[in-house]
Structures are given as structure tokens and as C-alpha cells.
Amino acid sequence: MGWLGHTTAGFPADKRRCGSVSNKLNSLLALLCEKSKVRGDKKRMNKKILMSLSVIAAAAAAVVGGTGAFFSDTETSTGNTFTAGAIDLKVDSKQKYNGNECVDVDQTAGVNYQWVGNAAYPKAGTSCTGAWELTDLGPTNQFFKFDDVKPGDNGSNSISLHVINNDAWVCATVSSLTDLDNSLTEPETPVDVDGMTSGELKEKMVVTLWSDNGQGGGVAGDNIQNGTEPTLYTGQAQAGTWALYDSTTGTGPLLGTTTGYIGVKWDLPLATGNEVQTDSMGADISFNVVQARNNANYTCTPPQPPTKIDGPQAGN
Numbered sequence: 001m002g003w004l005g006h007t008t009a010g011f012p013a014d015k016r017r018c019g020s021v022s023n024k025l026n027s028l029l030a031l032l033c034e035k036s037k038v039r040g041d042k043k044r045m046n047k048k049i050l051m052s053l054s055v056i057a058a059a060a061a062a063v064v065g066g067t068g069a070f071f072s073d074t075e076t077s078t079g080n081t082f083t084a085g086a087i088d089l090k091v092d093s094k095q096k097y098n099g100n101e102c103v104d105v106d107q108t109a110g111v112n113y114q115w116v117g118n119a120a121y122p123k124a125g126t127s128c129t130g131a132w133e134l135t136d137l138g139p140t141n142q143f144f145k146f147d148d149v150k151p152g153d154n155g156s157n158s159i160s161l162h163v164i165n166n167d168a169w170v171c172a173t174v175s176s177l178t179d180l181d182n183s184l185t186e187p188e189t190p191v192d193v194d195g196m197t198s199g200e201l202k203e204k205m206v207v208t209l210w211s212d213n214g215q216g217g218g219v220a221g222d223n224i225q226n227g228t229e230p231t232l233y234t235g236q237a238q239a240g241t242w243a244l245y246d247s248t249t250g251t252g253p254l255l256g257t258t259t260g261y262i263g264v265k266w267d268l269p270l271a272t273g274n275e276v277q278t279d280s281m282g283a284d285i286s287f288n289v290v291q292a293r294n295n296a297n298y299t300c301t302p303p304q305p306p307t308k309i310d311g312p313q314a315g316n
Helices: 002-067 311-315
Strands: 088-097 100-104 113-116 132-135 154-164 168-181 206-211 231-235 240-245 259-267 279-291
Touching (some): 154 168, 231 240, 240 259
Antiparallel strands (some): 088 100, 088 132, 088 154, 100 113, 168 240, 168 279, 206 231, 206 259
16 A cells, blocks of 8 residues: 555656656757758758859850850951161261372271372371261361461362261351460561450451352362352351251252262462461361251251331331
């Protein structure tokens, strides 16, 4: 009896505990089922994404493959460049003094310029410096370098100008002109009215610049003004710029394939007196070239300003 009573007394408590356990198990099972459902949904979603990507990749491959099947052509121009042109002036010189000529007498062994001719001065066989072959002008290229000029002397230089590659306008400029009375000798003192103030050699010497181009039956570059070769300037030496080839000379530009010849001659008249003793004259001579293309109206010297008109005619 006691055993039955013990057993009966404990059963309701165990039943309540089992009910509580059952509720917890149900909740756990429900949670597991929910998680399983979520995982299933994710798997299905991932599967759909993978299928979509596969479709896109297949479509892209089809597009690429389809494009490659079209006709096509490509044309390419390679090595395109712009290179600026160049203008380079080269100058050579032939010189005469009292009829004797400055010549390279030993061309096989090197440069050896000497006077050749029958004039008493400068003496044949002595060295000279006013002639050279085609070159860029430098400090050793003097057209005139004479230290014993006397009344009655004369000389000339034929200067050839070569413009490499391109047609060009050409100008000549004389600058840094000096006229010095270096000393007063006894014979000079009575006739030199300004003493040591300035020299008289520049005033007495006659300089002529001409175009030695062979015009009118002349011979181009022969260092003699003949035919109708035009005089560009004559008178006493002075600083300034002269047009050899510009839009005003009527010659057109100096062509890149031709040679231009300019003659310069000087003469100290025989009637010159003691006033020039020991006097000296010096100058720098330069040649300037400017492209002719796209520069048709170029002038070596600036154009003169228009003349001002006063009064009623100003409006005409």
C-alpha cells in the first residue's frame, strides 16, 4: 500500500515536467525547421543567381562571336612628322688690289693665299687675307685689311652669297664705322684743319657697291663692273643698310639654288694730299638673309613715314 501510495503521489509531478519538456522540444524543432527553410531559400536564391549569370555570360559570348563575324578593315598612317626648314648663308670672296689678285697658290698642300700679278704694290708673292672659299664669316674674314694705302691706290672685292636650302631676301649692313686721325705728322699738321678730332681718310676715299650679276652683257662674279650691272651706292663710306635683294629691288629673292654676286670697290684719288697721313677707317660688314616665302613685301630698311600735308589739301 505504501508503495502504491508513493507511486501515485509522484506521477502528476513527472507528467508536468514532461509537458514542459515537450513544449521546449517543439519550440526547438520549430526553430530548426525555420532555419532549414531559410537555408533552403538561400540555396534556391543562389541557384537562381548562378543561372542568371550563366545566361548573361552565354549572351555575351554570343555577341562577341557574332561581332567577329562582320566584315572589317583598318587603315593606319604611321610616322607623321613636321620638320622646320633652314636658311644658312655662306660667303666667299675674291680680292684685287691695284690689279694684283689674292690667290690660293698651293691648293694641294693647304691654304696659302698670295698676291699674284705685275703691279709693284702689293708685291707679288706676299701673303694676303681678303679672299677665301665658301664659309660662314668669322673673326678671321676681313674683306679689307690694308695698312699702307696711298693716293692712287684702288681695289675691289667680288663677294658671292649662297643661301642654302631656301629662297631669301638679302641685306648688307655697314656698322661700327670709325674715322681716326691716329697722329699728326709734320707734313700733315699744316693741312689738317681739325687736328686730332677726326680723320680725313673716310672723306677722301670713294666706295662703290654694285650688283656683279652679269646684267646687260656683263660677266657675273668677275670682280669688274661691266655691261649694265647696276650701282647700288657710290660715295664716301657710311654706316647703313642696303637692299641687295628685297621687294623694292625688282630682282625677286635670291634663290636657294643660285649664287648672288656683290661687288665692292674703293679708290683713294691720286689728288689726295697729306691730310690723310696715318689716318685710318674701319667698319663691320654683315649680310642678313630672311625667308621669302610668306614674306612677299619684305624690305631691308623700314618704309619712310607718310609726308604730312598741312592746310586745305590734308583732306584730299
